[in-house]
Amino acid sequence: MPSTRDIRRRIKSIKNTAQITKAMQMVASSKMRKAQIAALAGRPYATLMNDVLAAVAGNVGDFSHPLMELRPVKKTAVVLITTDKGLCGALNSNLLREAGKFDKDTTVYVCAGRKGAQFVSRVKRNLGAEFTYKDSPLFAEARAISRFVQKLFLDGEVDSVEVIYTNFINTLVQKPEVRRLLPIREIEGVEAGVSGEGGGKVLKRTDVEYLFEPDAGAVLGNMLPHYLNFLVYQFLLEAKASEHSARMVAMKNATDNAKQIIKDLTLEYNKLRQANITKELLEITTAQMAMG
Amino acid sequence: MATLKLEIVTPEAKIYSEDVDMVTLPCVEGEMGVYPMHVPLMTQVSSGEVTARKGGTDYHLAVGEGFVEITADRVAIMTDMAIKSDDIDEAKAEEARKRAEVRLQEKLSDEEAASVTAALAHSLAQLHVKRRNRR
Numbered sequence: 202m203p204s205t206r207d208i209r210r211r212i213k214s215i216k217n218t219a220q221i222t223k224a225m226q227m228v229a230s231s232k233m234r235k236a237q238i239a240a241l242a243g244r245p246y247a248t249l250m251n252d253v254l255a256a257v258a259g260n261v262g263d264f265s266h267p268l269m270e271l272r273p274v275k276k277t278a279v280v281l282i283t284t285d286k287g288l289c290g291a292l293n294s295n296l297l298r299e300a301g302k303f304d305k306d307t308t309v310y311v312c313a314g315r316k317g318a319q320f321v322s323r324v325k326r327n328l329g330a331e332f333t334y335k336d337s338p339l340f341a342e343a344r345a346i347s348r349f350v351q352k353l354f355l356d357g358e359v360d361s362v363e364v365i366y367t368n369f370i371n372t373l374v375q376k377p378e379v380r381r382l383l384p385i386r387e388i389e390g391v392e393a394g395v396s397g398e399g400g401g402k403v404l405k406r407t408d409v410e411y412l413f414e415p416d417a418g419a420v421l422g423n424m425l426p427h428y429l430n431f432l433v434y435q436f437l438l439e440a441k442a443s444e445h446s447a448r449m450v451a452m453k454n455a456t457d458n459a460k461q462i463i464k465d466l467t468l469e470y471n472k473l474r475q476a477n478i479t480k481e482l483l484e485i486t487t488a489q490m491a492m493g
Numbered sequence: 494m495a496t497l498k499l500e501i502v503t504p505e506a507k508i509y510s511e512d513v514d515m516v517t518l519p520c521v522e523g524e525m526g527v528y529p530m531h532v533p534l535m536t537q538v539s540s541g542e543v544t545a546r547k548g549g550t551d552y553h554l555a556v557g558e559g560f561v562e563i564t565a566d567r568v569a570i571m572t573d574m575a576i577k578s579d580d581i582d583e584a585k586a587e588e589a590r591k592r593a594e595v596r597l598q599e600k601l602s603d604e605e606a607a608s609v610t611a612a613l614a615h616s617l618a619q620l621h622v623k624r625r626n627r628r
Binding site for chain 1: 500502503504505506507512520521522532533534535536537551560569571604
């Protein structure tokens, strides 16, 4: 049976915890708003880019770009976009579960975010490189990652490049997704709609024959690397929006739980206090009756 | 009369999306005018001025480098910068131009030089559009 003092002490410590989680929730929610706006703002550009490439890729005749070259897949690079910090619910463990599915011997991991790098070294897999990205990702950071994997691919060190990231659907739902980055064959939609549709599906191809100016090689040669850079950038934005949303929800749950525990403990404390008072009263009255 | 749907998007936002009668674009191989029913064309835009004609009025925008997809009823411009001429802050653009020019004097890595050159082209395009349309 705990004494009233023990319960009081516990209530106090849980109150402190609740205060901290509440503060973290506030921070995450303000960051979340910014990150969400950034992620959503990038989508029209991404969608348009996708549409255009999807329409064009099928109509270039016998033109082929090195980035589109299809080889038998012996080695794969996986770009793993995780968070730097924990305390964001199941976000990272969901991502890492996807990451663990790749074959141990033929996969090289390229990590963005510390959690992914920690995972790769913990399970002793092959870590190709580790990149960092800021709270509001910069295009230059995305370009560095994209350049690195493009180089791996063009040098023939890997034959395909996959990306694992969290697709931001809404504040409550974020979905870990695996996306093929290289070789560029089927152009896929980057983003999911509000209902989660649209992501990952192969976009329509038109039968319109395009003219190129100056020529297909020059236009696509400029466009494809830019497309990849931008795609990685959009992935980073989506990942950040997801991270802050997940963290806010996790912290909100923690705060709510703490409040519930405080409520339960307060009830127990009051009961115990009341029981003690009743016991004392009983003792006094019994003593009086014995004297009388 | 048939119209063209002109869309201009940047990574930050969709800047412009309207039906227009005619568009003039700064392409890598020179200025290009596009009317409805144009043959499907893919090309690159360089930084400069985009003019959209709508009901006899011209609307001007400054754009950065990017790509453009032209179909019979649509012109889609993807660029890293786009700003309407009314929204251009001339003092700011001038300042950006000076800053970029100073930076170019320094010794820069290829990457930095490219981004500074792009910034310079952006501010020059903005100034060009702003000044021309005041006259």
